[in-house]
Amino acid sequence: MTVASASSPLGTILVDGKGRTLYLWEADTTSRSTCSGECAKEWPPVIVSGGPAAGKGVKAGLPGTTERSDGSREVTHNGHPLYYFADDKKAGDTNGQKVNDSGAEWYVLDTSGNKVTGGAKSGMPQPSPAQPTSGGGH
Numbered sequence: 507m508t509v510a511s512a513s514s515p516l517g518t519i520l521v522d523g524k525g526r527t528l529y530l531w532e533a534d535t536t537s538r539s540t541c542s543g544e545c546a547k548e549w550p551p552v553i554v555s556g557g558p559a560a561g562k563g564v565k566a567g568l569p570g571t572t573e574r575s576d577g578s579r580e581v582t583h584n585g586h587p588l589y590y591f592a593d594d595k596k597a598g599d600t601n602g603q604k605v606n607d608s609g610a611e612w613y614v615l616d617t618s619g620n621k622v623t624g625g626a627k628s629g630m631p632q633p634s635p636a637q638p639t640s641g642g643g644h
Contacts, residue, residue, distance in 0.1 A: 507522060507523065507552065507554045507556075507558045507559070507581060508522065508523035508558065508559045508560075508561040509521075509522065509528070509558050509559070509560060509561060509564050509568075509569040509581065509583055509588075510522070510523060510561030510562050510563060510564055511561070511562060511563030511564055511617045512525055512597075512598070514527075514598060514600055514614070515600070515625065516600055516603060516614055516622050516624050516625045517616065517622060517624065518563065518616060518617060519600070519614040519615060519616060519617075519622060520564070520583060520588070520614065520615045520616070520617065520619075521597070522552065522590075523561060524597060525597030525598060526590060526594060526597055526599075527590070527591070527594055527598070527599060527600050527602070527614055528552060528581075528583070528588045528589070528590070528614070528615060529549065529588065529589045529590070529591055529602050529612045529613060529614060529615070530583075530586040530587070530588065530589070530612070530613055530615055530619075530621055531549065531587070531589060531608070531610055531611075531612055532610040532611050532612075532613070532621075533608070533609055533610035534586065534587050536585075537570075537572045537582050537585045537586070537587065538572055538573075538587070539551055539572065539574055539575075539580050539587040541587070541589065541608065542574075542575060542576075544608070545607075545608040547592070548591070548592050548607060548608070549589040549590070549591060549592070549602070549607070549608070549612065550589060550590045550592065551574065551578075551580045551581075551587065551588070551589055552580060552581040552588040552589060552590060553574075553578050553579065553580060553581075554571060554579050554580075554581055555579070557569075557570075557571060558570070558571065558581045563617055564583075564617055565617070565618075568583050568584045568617075568618075568619055569581060569582070569583050570582045570583075570585075572587055583615060583619045584615075584618060584619025584620075585619065586615065586619055588615075589612070591605075591612065600614055600625065602614075603622070603625040604623075604625060
């Protein structure tokens with residue numbers, strides 16, 4: 507499993523080797539994950555059998571692992587357990603950004619492992635200034 511960086515509308519963010527967005531959960535106050543059960547169905551933890559590698563744009567030493575309550579190894583970045591969002595369907599999706607779910611908010615991370623606070627909540631698209639705001643007449 508590779509932790510890499512990718513350019514997105516939210517800036518440069520962490521992704522896996524396939525370009526899928528990685529998230530942190532504000533309820534995790536240590537490197538141990540507190541997301542399990544229904545939470546982990548909506549926000550699957552990033553599980554590995556070995557250790558994660560630092561990919562393009564990611565400083566070696568920041569990716570790591572933590573043991574989950576079931577004994578599996580979850581990838582961490584700068585001490586934050588990492589998750590996917592079930593509603594992200596393809597590489598580059600950031601539908602989980604600023605979603606408040608399971609008691610706390612979820613955020614994408616920058617390459618230092620800090621939460622990225624910009625962007626809209628899921629389901630709230632931002633209008634583009636390049637698009638016309640009214641339909642033209644005939």
